[in-house]
Amino acid sequence: MENLFRYTLLINLETRPDRLEHADEEFRKLGHTFERVNAIKMKVGSVGCTMSHIRCLELAKQRNLEQVFICEDDITFTNPDLLKSNLEKFDDNEEINWDLLIIGGNNVPPFQQVTDYCARVFYCQTTTGYVVKRHYYDTLIQNFKEGVTELMRNPANHQTYALDMYWKRLQRQDFWYMITPPTVTQYQSYSDIEGRVVNYEGMMLDMEKGWLKR
Template sequence: MHAFYINLDHRTDRRAEVEKEFEEKGLTVERFPATQYSPGAIGCNLSHIGVLNLAKERGYESVMIFEDDFQFLISKSEWDDLIAKLPASYDVVMLSYNLVASTPHDDTFHRVQEVQTTSGYIVHSRFYDKLIARWEEGARLFMQNPTMDWVYILDQYWKPLQPEAEWFAYKVRIGKQRPSFSDIAGRFAERDT
Protein backbone atom coordinates (compact mmCIF):
# COMPACT_ATOMS: atom_id res chain seq x y z
CA MET A 1 0.00 0.00 0.00
CA HIS A 2 1.34 3.43 -0.90
CA ALA A 3 1.80 5.90 1.95
CA PHE A 4 2.17 9.69 2.08
CA TYR A 5 3.00 12.13 4.82
CA ILE A 6 1.95 15.78 4.66
CA ASN A 7 4.62 18.32 5.55
CA LEU A 8 5.05 22.08 5.13
CA ASP A 9 8.31 22.93 3.35
CA HIS A 10 9.65 25.01 6.24
CA ARG A 11 8.93 22.31 8.87
CA THR A 12 12.18 20.44 8.44
CA ASP A 13 12.06 19.60 12.16
CA ARG A 14 8.82 17.66 11.76
CA ARG A 15 10.06 16.09 8.55
CA ALA A 16 13.13 14.69 10.32
CA GLU A 17 11.06 13.42 13.27
CA VAL A 18 8.41 11.65 11.21
CA GLU A 19 10.91 10.17 8.75
CA LYS A 20 12.73 8.65 11.73
CA GLU A 21 9.41 7.12 12.87
CA PHE A 22 8.87 5.57 9.43
CA GLU A 23 12.44 4.30 9.21
CA GLU A 24 12.09 2.53 12.57
CA LYS A 25 8.99 0.72 11.22
CA GLY A 26 10.62 -0.11 7.88
CA LEU A 27 8.10 2.03 5.99
CA THR A 28 8.68 3.89 2.74
CA VAL A 29 6.49 6.98 2.90
CA GLU A 30 6.38 9.66 0.21
CA ARG A 31 6.44 13.30 1.27
CA PHE A 32 3.52 15.42 0.07
CA PRO A 33 4.29 19.16 0.28
CA ALA A 34 1.55 20.70 2.42
CA THR A 35 -0.46 23.65 1.13
CA GLN A 36 0.43 26.90 2.90
CA TYR A 37 -2.74 28.91 3.56
CA SER A 38 -4.07 31.37 6.09
CA PRO A 39 -5.76 30.24 8.22
CA GLY A 40 -3.61 27.14 8.44
CA ALA A 41 -6.56 24.81 8.99
CA ILE A 42 -7.76 25.53 5.45
CA GLY A 43 -4.29 24.63 4.19
CA CYS A 44 -4.62 21.36 6.11
CA ASN A 45 -7.95 20.66 4.37
CA LEU A 46 -6.45 21.40 0.95
CA SER A 47 -3.42 19.21 1.67
CA HIS A 48 -5.48 16.14 2.54
CA ILE A 49 -7.66 16.70 -0.54
CA GLY A 50 -4.47 16.95 -2.61
CA VAL A 51 -3.15 13.64 -1.30
CA LEU A 52 -6.42 11.86 -2.10
CA ASN A 53 -6.51 13.37 -5.59
CA LEU A 54 -2.94 12.20 -6.20
CA ALA A 55 -3.72 8.69 -4.93
CA LYS A 56 -6.74 8.60 -7.26
CA GLU A 57 -4.71 9.92 -10.21
CA ARG A 58 -2.03 7.27 -9.66
CA GLY A 59 -4.62 4.52 -9.31
CA TYR A 60 -3.71 3.33 -5.80
CA GLU A 61 -6.15 0.72 -4.48
CA SER A 62 -5.71 2.18 -0.98
CA VAL A 63 -3.58 4.92 0.48
CA MET A 64 -2.13 5.46 3.94
CA ILE A 65 -1.97 9.12 4.98
CA PHE A 66 0.04 10.58 7.84
CA GLU A 67 0.49 14.11 9.11
CA ASP A 68 4.05 15.09 9.98
CA ASP A 69 3.40 15.02 13.73
CA PHE A 70 2.43 11.33 13.70
CA GLN A 71 4.17 9.30 16.40
CA PHE A 72 3.94 5.50 16.63
CA LEU A 73 2.88 4.03 19.97
CA ILE A 74 3.64 0.41 19.03
CA SER A 75 6.69 -1.65 18.12
CA LYS A 76 7.64 -2.69 14.59
CA SER A 77 6.47 -6.27 15.20
CA GLU A 78 3.11 -5.02 16.52
CA TRP A 79 2.80 -2.74 13.47
CA ASP A 80 3.56 -5.60 11.08
CA ASP A 81 0.98 -7.80 12.83
CA LEU A 82 -1.77 -5.16 12.95
CA ILE A 83 -1.39 -3.83 9.40
CA ALA A 84 -1.70 -7.42 8.14
CA LYS A 85 -5.12 -7.62 9.82
CA LEU A 86 -6.88 -4.94 7.78
CA PRO A 87 -10.57 -5.77 7.36
CA ALA A 88 -11.45 -7.65 4.17
CA SER A 89 -13.65 -4.72 3.21
CA TYR A 90 -13.20 -1.15 4.44
CA ASP A 91 -13.63 2.47 3.39
CA VAL A 92 -11.46 4.11 6.06
CA VAL A 93 -9.27 2.68 8.82
CA MET A 94 -8.01 4.97 11.58
CA LEU A 95 -4.42 4.58 12.82
CA SER A 96 -4.73 7.37 15.38
CA TYR A 97 -7.93 8.87 16.66
CA ASN A 98 -10.16 10.49 19.19
CA LEU A 99 -12.92 7.90 19.19
CA VAL A 100 -16.20 9.53 20.22
CA ALA A 101 -18.62 6.67 19.45
CA SER A 102 -18.18 3.13 18.16
CA THR A 103 -19.50 -0.40 18.30
CA PRO A 104 -17.46 -3.60 18.64
CA HIS A 105 -16.50 -5.24 15.34
CA ASP A 106 -14.01 -7.99 16.19
CA ASP A 107 -10.92 -8.57 18.33
CA THR A 108 -8.90 -6.03 16.33
CA PHE A 109 -11.31 -3.27 15.32
CA HIS A 110 -13.99 -0.89 16.50
CA ARG A 111 -16.70 0.00 13.97
CA VAL A 112 -16.65 3.80 13.97
CA GLN A 113 -19.79 5.85 14.50
CA GLU A 114 -17.92 9.09 15.26
CA VAL A 115 -14.20 9.75 15.24
CA GLN A 116 -11.90 12.71 14.78
CA THR A 117 -8.21 13.39 14.07
CA THR A 118 -6.51 13.03 10.69
CA SER A 119 -2.95 12.36 11.87
CA GLY A 120 -2.97 8.79 10.52
CA TYR A 121 -5.54 6.87 8.48
CA ILE A 122 -6.06 4.61 5.46
CA VAL A 123 -8.59 5.19 2.67
CA HIS A 124 -9.75 2.62 0.10
CA SER A 125 -10.05 3.84 -3.51
CA ARG A 126 -13.80 3.20 -3.63
CA PHE A 127 -14.14 5.95 -1.00
CA TYR A 128 -11.80 8.54 -2.59
CA ASP A 129 -14.51 10.40 -4.52
CA LYS A 130 -16.94 10.52 -1.60
CA LEU A 131 -14.30 11.85 0.82
CA ILE A 132 -12.85 14.30 -1.73
CA ALA A 133 -16.32 15.71 -2.48
CA ARG A 134 -17.14 16.08 1.21
CA TRP A 135 -13.83 17.78 2.00
CA GLU A 136 -13.96 20.05 -1.06
CA GLU A 137 -17.39 21.22 0.06
CA GLY A 138 -16.03 21.78 3.58
CA ALA A 139 -12.99 23.69 2.27
CA ARG A 140 -15.20 25.94 0.12
CA LEU A 141 -17.50 26.70 3.07
CA PHE A 142 -14.49 27.15 5.37
CA MET A 143 -13.04 29.78 3.01
CA GLN A 144 -16.37 31.62 3.07
CA ASN A 145 -16.58 31.34 6.89
CA PRO A 146 -12.95 31.23 8.15
CA THR A 147 -13.90 31.71 11.80
CA MET A 148 -16.02 28.53 11.81
CA ASP A 149 -13.14 26.07 11.93
CA TRP A 150 -14.90 23.79 14.41
CA VAL A 151 -17.53 23.08 11.73
CA TYR A 152 -15.49 22.83 8.51
CA ILE A 153 -12.15 21.42 9.60
CA LEU A 154 -11.42 18.00 8.10
CA ASP A 155 -11.90 15.82 11.12
CA GLN A 156 -15.26 17.41 11.89
CA TYR A 157 -16.65 17.71 8.38
CA TRP A 158 -16.14 14.03 7.56
CA LYS A 159 -18.25 12.88 10.52
CA PRO A 160 -21.60 12.59 8.64
CA LEU A 161 -19.98 9.98 6.37
CA GLN A 162 -18.86 7.76 9.22
CA PRO A 163 -22.01 5.91 10.39
CA GLU A 164 -22.90 4.71 6.87
CA ALA A 165 -19.36 3.84 5.77
CA GLU A 166 -17.20 0.82 6.52
CA TRP A 167 -15.13 2.93 8.89
CA PHE A 168 -12.90 1.22 11.42
CA ALA A 169 -10.42 2.08 14.17
CA TYR A 170 -7.84 -0.32 15.54
CA LYS A 171 -8.58 -1.25 19.17
CA VAL A 172 -4.86 -0.83 19.80
CA ARG A 173 -4.05 2.79 19.07
CA ILE A 174 -1.22 2.68 16.56
CA GLY A 175 -0.15 6.29 16.89
CA LYS A 176 -0.88 9.77 18.15
CA GLN A 177 0.05 13.36 17.42
CA ARG A 178 3.54 14.18 18.68
CA PRO A 179 3.67 17.27 20.93
CA SER A 180 5.15 20.11 18.90
CA PHE A 181 4.57 23.63 17.60
CA SER A 182 1.48 23.67 15.39
CA ASP A 183 1.41 25.99 12.38
CA ILE A 184 -2.37 25.57 12.28
CA ALA A 185 -2.89 26.62 15.91
CA GLY A 186 0.07 29.03 15.97
CA ARG A 187 1.23 27.59 19.29
CA PHE A 188 2.72 24.51 20.92
CA ALA A 189 0.14 21.73 20.83
CA GLU A 190 0.12 18.69 23.07
CA ARG A 191 -2.59 16.25 22.05
CA ASP A 192 -3.28 12.69 23.10
CA THR A 193 -4.94 11.62 19.82
Protein backbone atom coordinates in the same frame (compact mmCIF):
# COMPACT_ATOMS: atom_id res chain seq x y z
CA MET B 1 0.83 -4.15 6.84
CA GLU B 2 2.85 -4.08 3.63
CA ASN B 3 -0.34 -4.05 1.58
CA LEU B 4 -2.05 -1.28 3.55
CA PHE B 5 1.06 0.94 3.68
CA ARG B 6 2.38 0.14 0.19
CA TYR B 7 1.51 3.63 -1.03
CA THR B 8 2.17 6.14 1.73
CA LEU B 9 1.87 9.90 1.24
CA LEU B 10 3.15 12.15 4.03
CA ILE B 11 2.06 15.79 4.22
CA ASN B 12 4.83 18.20 5.22
CA LEU B 13 5.33 21.97 5.01
CA GLU B 14 8.62 23.12 3.49
CA THR B 15 9.08 25.30 6.57
CA ARG B 16 9.00 22.27 8.93
CA PRO B 17 12.13 20.17 8.27
CA ASP B 18 12.01 19.24 11.96
CA ARG B 19 8.77 17.39 11.39
CA LEU B 20 10.11 15.67 8.29
CA GLU B 21 13.07 14.44 10.32
CA HIS B 22 10.65 13.21 12.99
CA ALA B 23 8.60 11.33 10.38
CA ASP B 24 11.73 9.70 8.95
CA GLU B 25 12.61 8.40 12.40
CA GLU B 26 9.09 7.13 13.05
CA PHE B 27 8.78 5.24 9.77
CA ARG B 28 12.15 3.61 10.36
CA LYS B 29 10.52 1.98 13.39
CA LEU B 30 8.16 0.25 10.96
CA GLY B 31 10.83 -0.52 8.39
CA HIS B 32 8.77 1.50 5.94
CA THR B 33 9.19 4.54 3.68
CA PHE B 34 6.91 7.30 2.44
CA GLU B 35 6.58 9.84 -0.33
CA ARG B 36 6.61 13.45 0.84
CA VAL B 37 3.80 15.67 -0.42
CA ASN B 38 4.32 19.41 -0.10
CA ALA B 39 1.68 20.83 2.24
CA ILE B 40 -0.32 23.86 1.14
CA LYS B 41 0.35 26.93 3.28
CA MET B 42 -2.66 29.20 3.82
CA LYS B 43 -3.37 32.12 6.14
CA VAL B 44 -6.05 29.98 7.79
CA GLY B 45 -4.16 26.82 8.74
CA SER B 46 -7.19 24.54 8.74
CA VAL B 47 -7.94 25.54 5.14
CA GLY B 48 -4.41 24.64 4.08
CA CYS B 49 -4.72 21.35 5.95
CA THR B 50 -7.85 20.33 4.05
CA MET B 51 -6.38 21.39 0.72
CA SER B 52 -3.26 19.35 1.42
CA HIS B 53 -5.33 16.23 2.06
CA ILE B 54 -7.29 16.88 -1.14
CA ARG B 55 -3.97 17.09 -3.00
CA CYS B 56 -3.01 13.64 -1.69
CA LEU B 57 -6.35 12.08 -2.62
CA GLU B 58 -6.25 13.55 -6.11
CA LEU B 59 -2.71 12.25 -6.54
CA ALA B 60 -3.81 8.75 -5.48
CA LYS B 61 -6.77 8.95 -7.86
CA GLN B 62 -4.58 10.13 -10.72
CA ARG B 63 -2.25 7.19 -10.15
CA ASN B 64 -5.20 4.80 -9.81
CA LEU B 65 -3.80 3.38 -6.57
CA GLU B 66 -5.75 0.50 -5.07
CA GLN B 67 -5.56 2.27 -1.72
CA VAL B 68 -3.42 4.95 -0.12
CA PHE B 69 -2.14 5.70 3.37
CA ILE B 70 -2.26 9.47 3.96
CA CYS B 71 -0.57 10.82 7.07
CA GLU B 72 0.68 14.00 8.65
CA ASP B 73 4.27 14.69 9.64
CA ASP B 74 3.68 14.62 13.39
CA ILE B 75 2.55 10.98 13.33
CA THR B 76 4.11 8.92 16.12
CA PHE B 77 4.14 5.12 16.46
CA THR B 78 4.25 4.34 20.19
CA ASN B 79 4.08 0.55 19.73
CA PRO B 80 5.25 -0.36 16.20
CA ASP B 81 5.18 -4.13 16.70
CA LEU B 82 1.59 -4.19 17.96
CA LEU B 83 0.49 -1.86 15.17
CA LYS B 84 2.09 -4.04 12.50
CA SER B 85 0.52 -7.18 13.97
CA ASN B 86 -2.95 -5.63 14.09
CA LEU B 87 -2.66 -4.21 10.59
CA GLU B 88 -1.79 -7.66 9.27
CA LYS B 89 -4.79 -9.17 11.04
CA PHE B 90 -7.08 -6.49 9.66
CA ASP B 91 -5.75 -6.91 6.13
CA ASP B 92 -6.19 -10.69 6.33
CA ASN B 93 -9.82 -10.42 7.46
CA GLU B 94 -11.86 -10.69 4.27
CA GLU B 95 -15.18 -10.43 6.13
CA ILE B 96 -14.76 -6.75 6.99
CA ASN B 97 -16.24 -4.43 4.39
CA TRP B 98 -14.50 -1.08 4.79
CA ASP B 99 -14.13 2.26 3.06
CA LEU B 100 -11.60 3.99 5.30
CA LEU B 101 -9.29 2.73 8.04
CA ILE B 102 -8.06 5.17 10.69
CA ILE B 103 -4.53 4.43 11.84
CA GLY B 104 -4.35 7.22 14.38
CA GLY B 105 -7.28 9.34 15.53
CA ASN B 106 -9.10 10.93 18.43
CA ASN B 107 -12.18 8.75 18.82
CA VAL B 108 -15.36 9.74 20.65
CA PRO B 109 -17.93 7.09 21.75
CA PRO B 110 -20.11 5.39 20.80
CA PHE B 111 -18.16 2.93 18.69
CA GLN B 112 -18.53 -0.75 17.82
CA GLN B 113 -15.66 -3.02 18.86
CA VAL B 114 -15.65 -5.58 16.05
CA THR B 115 -12.51 -7.55 16.95
CA ASP B 116 -9.70 -7.06 19.43
CA TYR B 117 -7.73 -5.26 16.70
CA CYS B 118 -10.35 -2.96 15.17
CA ALA B 119 -13.50 -0.99 15.89
CA ARG B 120 -16.11 0.60 13.68
CA VAL B 121 -16.14 4.32 14.45
CA PHE B 122 -18.73 7.04 13.95
CA TYR B 123 -17.29 10.14 15.65
CA CYS B 124 -13.54 10.01 15.12
CA GLN B 125 -11.54 13.18 14.56
CA THR B 126 -7.90 14.06 13.87
CA THR B 127 -6.39 13.27 10.46
CA THR B 128 -3.05 11.96 11.72
CA GLY B 129 -3.17 8.88 9.50
CA TYR B 130 -5.76 6.92 7.53
CA VAL B 131 -5.96 4.41 4.67
CA VAL B 132 -8.53 5.02 1.92
CA LYS B 133 -9.71 2.53 -0.67
CA ARG B 134 -9.83 3.52 -4.35
CA HIS B 135 -13.62 3.32 -4.64
CA TYR B 136 -13.90 5.90 -1.86
CA TYR B 137 -11.58 8.61 -3.24
CA ASP B 138 -14.34 10.61 -4.92
CA THR B 139 -16.61 10.46 -1.87
CA LEU B 140 -13.86 11.77 0.39
CA ILE B 141 -12.73 14.43 -2.09
CA GLN B 142 -16.29 15.72 -2.40
CA ASN B 143 -16.67 15.88 1.39
CA PHE B 144 -13.33 17.67 1.83
CA LYS B 145 -14.14 20.20 -0.90
CA GLU B 146 -17.57 20.92 0.59
CA GLY B 147 -16.05 21.44 4.03
CA VAL B 148 -13.20 23.68 2.88
CA THR B 149 -15.56 25.81 0.77
CA GLU B 150 -17.69 26.50 3.84
CA LEU B 151 -14.58 26.98 5.99
CA MET B 152 -13.30 29.70 3.66
CA ARG B 153 -16.66 31.44 3.97
CA ASN B 154 -16.74 30.96 7.75
CA PRO B 155 -13.09 30.65 8.88
CA ALA B 156 -14.03 30.94 12.56
CA ASN B 157 -16.40 27.96 12.40
CA HIS B 158 -13.79 25.23 12.84
CA GLN B 159 -16.10 23.11 14.99
CA THR B 160 -18.30 22.44 11.98
CA TYR B 161 -16.15 22.77 8.87
CA ALA B 162 -12.61 21.73 9.84
CA LEU B 163 -11.54 18.63 7.94
CA ASP B 164 -11.78 16.20 10.84
CA MET B 165 -15.14 17.59 11.95
CA TYR B 166 -16.89 17.73 8.59
CA TRP B 167 -15.87 14.19 7.66
CA LYS B 168 -17.86 12.76 10.59
CA ARG B 169 -21.04 12.84 8.51
CA LEU B 170 -19.46 10.20 6.28
CA GLN B 171 -18.57 8.01 9.25
CA ARG B 172 -22.21 7.73 10.23
CA GLN B 173 -23.31 6.51 6.80
CA ASP B 174 -20.33 4.54 5.50
CA PHE B 175 -17.87 1.95 6.80
CA TRP B 176 -15.07 3.52 8.80
CA TYR B 177 -12.83 1.45 11.06
CA MET B 178 -9.98 2.19 13.43
CA ILE B 179 -7.09 -0.02 14.51
CA THR B 180 -7.30 -0.82 18.23
CA PRO B 181 -6.02 -0.53 20.82
CA PRO B 182 -4.91 2.95 19.69
CA THR B 183 -1.12 3.28 19.65
CA VAL B 184 -0.61 6.05 17.09
CA THR B 185 -0.43 9.65 18.28
CA GLN B 186 0.89 13.08 17.34
CA TYR B 187 4.15 14.17 18.94
CA GLN B 188 4.05 17.31 21.04
CA SER B 189 5.19 20.24 18.93
CA TYR B 190 4.19 23.62 17.55
CA SER B 191 1.15 23.34 15.27
CA ASP B 192 1.12 25.66 12.25
CA ILE B 193 -2.62 25.04 11.98
CA GLU B 194 -3.45 26.01 15.56
CA GLY B 195 -0.60 28.45 16.06
CA ARG B 196 0.44 26.91 19.39
CA VAL B 197 2.16 23.90 20.93
CA VAL B 198 -0.29 21.01 21.14
CA ASN B 199 -0.31 17.61 22.83
CA TYR B 200 -3.26 15.30 22.09
CA GLU B 201 -1.59 12.02 23.06
CA GLY B 202 -3.85 11.40 26.05
CA MET B 203 -7.03 11.82 24.04
CA MET B 204 -5.78 9.81 21.07
CA LEU B 205 -4.85 6.81 23.22
CA ASP B 206 -8.22 6.81 25.04
CA MET B 207 -11.02 5.18 23.03
CA GLU B 208 -13.59 5.21 25.83
CA LYS B 209 -13.25 8.77 27.19
CA GLY B 210 -15.25 7.93 30.30
CA TRP B 211 -14.95 11.52 31.51
CA LEU B 212 -17.42 12.55 28.79
CA LYS B 213 -20.15 10.62 30.64
CA ARG B 214 -19.63 12.43 33.95
